Amino acid sequence: MTIDEPHVVVVEDEKQIRRFVRTALEAEGCQVYEAETGKQGLVEAGTRKPDLIILDLGLPDLDGVDFIHDFRSWSTVPVLVLSARSSENDKIGALDAGADDYLTKPFGVGELLARVRVLLRRRNSATENTSIIQFGNNQIDLAKRIVTHNNVPVHLTQIEYRLLTLLVTNTSKVLTHRHVLREVWGPAFVESNHYLRIYISHLRQKLEDNPTQPQHFLTETGVGYRFQL
Amino acid sequence: MSMDVPKSNLSTRLIDSGNPQAGYWWTIIGCAITTSIATPLSQYLDLVNIVMLFLLTVLLIAARFSRGPAILAAFLSVALFDFFFVPPRFTFAVNDAQYLVTFAVMLAVALVTGQLTTGLRRQAQLSKIKEQQTRDLYEMATTLAGTINTEQVAEVLQRFLLTGFNLDVVLLLADDTEQLQPALASDLHPKIDSRFALIAYEQGQVIEDSILSGNGYGAGYFPLQAPMKIRGVIVFIPTQTLSTLHEHHALLATLASLVAIVIERLHYVAIAHNTQLEMASERLRSSILSALSHDLRTPLTALAGLAESIPLTSPTLPAATIESAVAIHEQALRLNNLLENLLDMARLHAGRVTLRKEWQLLEEVIGSSIKLLEHSLQQHTLQINLEKNLPLLEYDAVLLERVFCNLLENAAKYAPANTAITINAAAKTDYVEIFITDQGPGFQLDQQHEPLEMFTRGTHESSIPGVGLGLAICQAIIQAHHGSISISNQPAGGAIVSFTLPRGNPPTIEEENDYLEGADAK
Numbered sequence: 001m002t003i004d005e006p007h008v009v010v011v012e013d014e015k016q017i018r019r020f021v022r023t024a025l026e027a028e029g030c031q032v033y034e035a036e037t038g039k040q041g042l043v044e045a046g047t048r049k050p051d052l053i054i055l056d057l058g059l060p061d062l063d064g065v066d067f068i069h070d071f072r073s074w075s076t077v078p079v080l081v082l083s084a085r086s087s088e089n090d091k092i093g094a095l096d097a098g099a100d101d102y103l104t105k106p107f108g109v110g111e112l113l114a115r116v117r118v119l120l121r122r123r124n125s126a127t128e129n130t131s132i133i134q135f136g137n138n139q140i141d142l143a144k145r146i147v148t149h150n151n152v153p154v155h156l157t158q159i160e161y162r163l164l165t166l167l168v169t170n171t172s173k174v175l176t177h178r179h180v181l182r183e184v185w186g187p188a189f190v191e192s193n194h195y196l197r198i199y200i201s202h203l204r205q206k207l208e209d210n211p212t213q214p215q216h217f218l219t220e221t222g223v224g225y226r227f228q229l
Numbered sequence: 230m231s232m233d234v235p236k237s238n239l240s241t242r243l244i245d246s247g248n249p250q251a252g253y254w255w256t257i258i259g260c261a262i263t264t265s266i267a268t269p270l271s272q273y274l275d276l277v278n279i280v281m282l283f284l285l286t287v288l289l290i291a292a293r294f295s296r297g298p299a300i301l302a303a304f305l306s307v308a309l310f311d312f313f314f315v316p317p318r319f320t321f322a323v324n325d326a327q328y329l330v331t332f333a334v335m336l337a338v339a340l341v342t343g344q345l346t347t348g349l350r351r352q353a354q355l356s357k358i359k360e361q362q363t364r365d366l367y368e369m370a371t372t373l374a375g376t377i378n379t380e381q382v383a384e385v386l387q388r389f390l391l392t393g394f395n396l397d398v399v400l401l402l403a404d405d406t407e408q409l410q411p412a413l414a415s416d417l418h419p420k421i422d423s424r425f426a427l428i429a430y431e432q433g434q435v436i437e438d439s440i441l442s443g444n445g446y447g448a449g450y451f452p453l454q455a456p457m458k459i460r461g462v463i464v465f466i467p468t469q470t471l472s473t474l475h476e477h478h479a480l481l482a483t484l485a486s487l488v489a490i491v492i493e494r495l496h497y498v499a500i501a502h503n504t505q506l507e508m509a510s511e512r513l514r515s516s517i518l519s520a521l522s523h524d525l526r527t528p529l530t531a532l533a534g535l536a537e538s539i540p541l542t543s544p545t546l547p548a549a550t551i552e553s554a555v556a557i558h559e560q561a562l563r564l565n566n567l568l569e570n571l572l573d574m575a576r577l578h579a580g581r582v583t584l585r586k587e588w589q590l591l592e593e594v595i596g597s598s599i600k601l602l603e604h605s606l607q608q609h610t611l612q613i614n615l616e617k618n619l620p621l622l623e624y625d626a627v628l629l630e631r632v633f634c635n636l637l638e639n640a641a642k643y644a645p646a647n648t649a650i651t652i653n654a655a656a657k658t659d660y661v662e663i664f665i666t667d668q669g670p671g672f673q674l675d676q677q678h679e680p681l682e683m684f685t686r687g688t689h690e691s692s693i694p695g696v697g698l699g700l701a702i703c704q705a706i707i708q709a710h711h712g713s714i715s716i717s718n719q720p721a722g723g724a725i726v727s728f729t730l731p732r733g734n735p736p737t738i739e740e741e742n743d744y745l746e747g748a749d750a751k
Contacts, residue, residue, distance in 0.1 A: 016531035020538040027541035058523060087519070088585070088627060106530035106565050109537040145745060158743045194588040194621055194736050201590050212592050212599075212613045219597040222585065222627040 011041030038062025072098035088222035167227035252294035291343035299343025402461035453489035533561035577705040598633035608646040621735035644669030671718035
C-alpha cells in the first residue's frame with residue numbers, strides 16, 4: 001500500500017459483482033471499500049475520502065438518483081454508475097443528478113477499468129489549467145479563441161465554439177442532451193434536440209477526419225454526447 | 230264491457246274493476262230497496278221528497294258503478310216512481326199531466342248526475358293511473374341508472390313495460406360492425422322485422438309496422454338517439470291491442486331517449502374499463518420484462534466479470550486455466566447476446582412499442598453502431614456512402630442502433646474476412662432508403678426459409694452462433710417506424726438488406742451567421 005493509491009467505494013448489492021469489481025480495481029492498484037446498501041455507501045463515501053464512487057442504480061434501499069443528489073450536495077468526487085436497466089431514462093436521470101459516467105450491465109472488466117482510469121485521471125488533472133487543448137489533428141486555444149485543424153484555422157460560429165468548449169472542458173464525461181442544450185442554447189431550448197444534432201454534425205464535419213466514424217465527438221445513443229481526446 | 234272507448238288497457242281494467250253485470254243487478258236491487266223504503270213513508274212524505282229519494286239512489290249508483298247502471302237507474306227510478314207513487318197508484322197511467330214534467334225533470338237530473346259522477350270518477354281514476362305510471366317510470370329510470378350492463382337494461386325494461394303497459398320490449402344494439410344485435414341473446418321476438426329495425430337505426434326515425442304487417446298487433450321501432458350517435462333500436466310489441474303504441478307514443482319516445490343515454494353511459498363505462506385493463510396489463514408486462522431482464526442480467530454480469538477477472542489475479546495462473554476463464558467469459562457474452570435478443574423480441578411483440586422518436590441525422594446512428602461493433606467489424610472494410618444533405622429523420626435512436634448493429638453484425642458474421650460491407654442511403658420523395666450489402670453467401674431465398682420470420686436460419690448457418698431473431702427484431706423495429714424492410718441477393722452474390730424510413734416534416738433550423746471573431750474569416 002502506498003499513500004497515493006486511489007480510494008474507490010463500490011456500492012453494489014450483488015456480492016459476486018462486487019467481488020470481480022474489487023479484483024479488477026485491486027489489480028489496477030486501487031484501495032477498494034465495499035458497501036452493500038445505499039445508506040452504508042453514503043457512510044463509506046463520507047468516511048473513506050474516496051477518489052471515485054462506483055454506484056449500482058438498482059439498490060434495494062435507496063434510489064440511485066437520490067444517492068447521487070445526496071452525495072453531490074457535499075462532494076464533487078466522480079461517480080460511475082452501473083445500470084442493469086436498459087432504459088435510457090434511468091441513465092439520463094443519474095447523469096442529470098450529477099453522475100459522471102455510466103456502464104450498462106453486463107460490462108467487461110476492460111471497459112470498467114478504462115472508465116475508472118479516465119475518471120481518476122480527470123480528478124488529478126482538474127487543477128491543471130492549460131489554455132491549449134490538443135486532440136487528433138486539432139488544437140484549440142481557449143485564450144485566443146482559435147481552433148485549428150491540421151494547422152489550418154477552422155471557421156466556427158459562436159454557437160459551434162460554445163458547444164466545442166463545453167465538450168472539451170468536460171472531456172470523457174457523458175453530457176445529456178438536456179444539459180448541453182441548456183448550457184449552450186439556454187433553458188428555452190432544452191427540448192430542441194435537433195439543434196444539438198445538427199451542430200454536433202457541423203463540429204464533426206469540421207474537426208473529425210472521418211465524420212461518419214467520429215473518434216472524438218462520440219454519440220451516447222439515447223443519452224447524450226461524450227468528448228474524447 | 231263498459232260503453233267507453235277504452236283510453237288504455239290499464240285504465241279500462243281499473244274502471245271495470247267489478248263485474249259489469251253486478252252493477253246492473255245492484256241497480257235493480259237498489260231501486261227495489263228505495264221503493265220498499267219509500268212505500269211506507271209515502272203517507273207522511275210529499276211526492277216531491279220521494280223523488281229526492283230516487284235521485285239519491287241514482288247518485289249513489291252512479292258514484293259506485295259506471296255509466297250504464299246509472300242510466301238504467303235513472304229510467305228505473307222514473308218507472309218505479311210512476312208505478313208505485315203517482316196516483317193512480319200501481320198503474321203507469323198518470324192523472325195529472327203535470328207529473329209528466331216531474332218525470333222529465335227527474336229523468337234529466339238523474340241522467341246528468343249519473344253522467345257527471347261517472348265522469349269525475351273516471352278522471353280521478355285516470356290521474357291515479359298517470360301517477361302510477363309516472364312512479365313506475367321514475368322507478369325504472371332509477372333502476373336503469375344503476376345498471377351495469379346492457380343485459381340488465383333489457384331485463385329492467387321488460388319487467389316494467391310488461392306489467393305496467395302490456396308491452397313486450399326488445400333492445401337491439403349496434404355492434405362494432407354496425408349490425409343490430411339483441412341485448413339478451415335469447416331475445417329474438419318472432420314479430421320483429423329486422424328490416425324495419427335497420428331503417429329505424431339508419432334513418433333515426435320511429436317506424437310503426439301496424440298497418441304494414443297486418444298480423445295482429447304490430448310493433449314500434451324507436452331509434453336510440455344518444456348524444457354521440459344512434460346506439461341501436463328499441464322495439465315495443467303490444468301484447469294485447471295495437472292502440473297501446475299510439476296512446477303512449479310520447480311516453481315511449483321519452484323512454485327510448487332515456488334508454489339511449491343509459492346505453493351510451495354503459496358504452497363509455499366499458500371503454501374506460503377496457504382501457505384501464507389494458508393499461509394494467511401493459512404495466513404488468515413491462516414490469517415483468519424489466520424484472521426478468523434485471524434478474525437474468527445480474528448473474529450474467531457477475532459470471533462474465535468473474536471469468537474476465539480470473540487472469541488478473543496474482544500469482545499468475547496456469548495458461549490452461551486462463552484459457553478456460555476466457556472461454557467462460559466468451560460463452561457468458563454469447564448467452565447475454567441471446568438474452569438481449571429474446572428480451573427485445575418479447576418487448577417488441579408484447580404490444581404497442583413506445584418509440585422515443587427524435588429528429589436526428591442518419592449518420593449519427595450509423596456512427597454509434599459502428600463504434601459499438603468496432604471489435605466485430607475489424608476484419609472487414611466498411612464503405613459508407615450517404616447522399617449529401619440527407620434530411621433529418623424522426624426515429625428512436627436506441628432501436629435504430631439495434632437495427633444497424635444486427636445487420637452489420639450479420640454481415641460481419643457471414644461475409645468472409647477482408648471483404649467490404651457497404652452502407653448506402655438515398656433520399657426519395659417520401660422516404661429515405663438505406664441499403665446494407667455484403668460479399669457473403671447471400672440469403673437462402675426459398676419457401677422454407679423466410680429470413681425475416683422468427684427463429685429462421687439458413688441451412689449453412691449451423692456453425693455460426695445465433696437463433697435467428699436478429700432480422701425479425703429489425704423488421705419489428707422498422708415497422709414500428711412505419712417503414713418497410715426487404716432482403717435480396719446481389720447478382721454477383723452477397724446479401725442486400727434494404728429498409729426505408731418515412732421523411733415526415735422535419736423541424737426547421739435557423740441559420741446562424743454569427744462567426745467567431747478570433748477565427749480567420751473567409
